[in-house]
Amino acid sequence: MTATISVTDVEKTYRAVRALRGVSFDLQPGRLSALVGHNGAGKTTLIKLMLGLIRATSGAIRVLGEDPAAGEFAGRRQLGYLPENVAFNSGLTGRETLAFYARLKRIAPSSAWPLLDRVGLAHAADRKVGTYSKGMRQRLGLAQALLGRPRVLLLDEPTTGLDPALRQTFYDICDELRADGATVLISSHALTELEDRAEHVLIMNRGLLVAQGTMDELRHISRLPIRVTIDLAPNTDALPAWLGAAPQATARGSVVFARDDAEKMTLLREAAADPRVRNIEIAAPTLDDLYAHFLQSQEAAA
């Protein structure tokens, strides 16, 4: 598969601040990637570089086969971008705002009207944006980013300020675009929300890309254990031998840690065959766990 976005050994320095240090990765079409990292990790800087809004100090960036900072970047019209803080002219209506952005992208404004419906703004389309709530402005921002069926969608903190219903709509839209072969990159602090949705995760810390891969790959690299909680019948006197030497006792049962899937499956077979077992719960490392792990490892190595 050819990468839609290719970042190679990129450095970005703002005077004394090294915002990005030797960052390299590829983003593939039809995939949703999550860009996560603490405040100041370099996420917005990366997105601005991909948009061609700023230039890298060194290294190379290709978006849809071109350098986005080049004057004649033809791919620009195929990019959708939702900034962290959407700012619109409060004197224009939602419809006029979309029409304005549609003209910038050289597409017919009328093709934007279905988007107003898609983001749940059809009822307020002819009201001034100044009267919109924060969530409504965010919806308009999303509609603006979706103009012209983008091949690459860069979303900076897109679900901040969205109510749960629109959050769901937002991810449904991302799924449609992805199924249509678009490359979607979401920069976010909402790790729990992204963990089942992102096919690819990029973890940044202080300008470095400290880890990247699918959730399974990150779990494998981290070697964080899988937590298995075994709930035994109340009248069980001694702990079953297959639980190992010292299971951790919690209110929910005995917790044991499996180092990998093979060890987990051995435990599950033992547990399933033991009539004293009332319940089994399995918790693989979450994105929160992995994020904390990779950040700590990098800080320790620094």
Ligand SMILES: Nc1ncnc2c1ncn2[C@@H]1O[C@H](COP(=O)(O)OP(=O)(O)OP(=O)(O)O)[C@@H](O)[C@H]1O
């Ligand atoms: N225009 C600028 N001038 C000077 N320093 C900057 C500029 N833009 C960003 N920085 C610095 O570069 C670093 C990375 O900033 P960036 O905005 O990319 O982080 P971020 O990961 O998007 O953070 P957040 O999660 O808070 O949005 C920070 O130390 C920031 O202060």
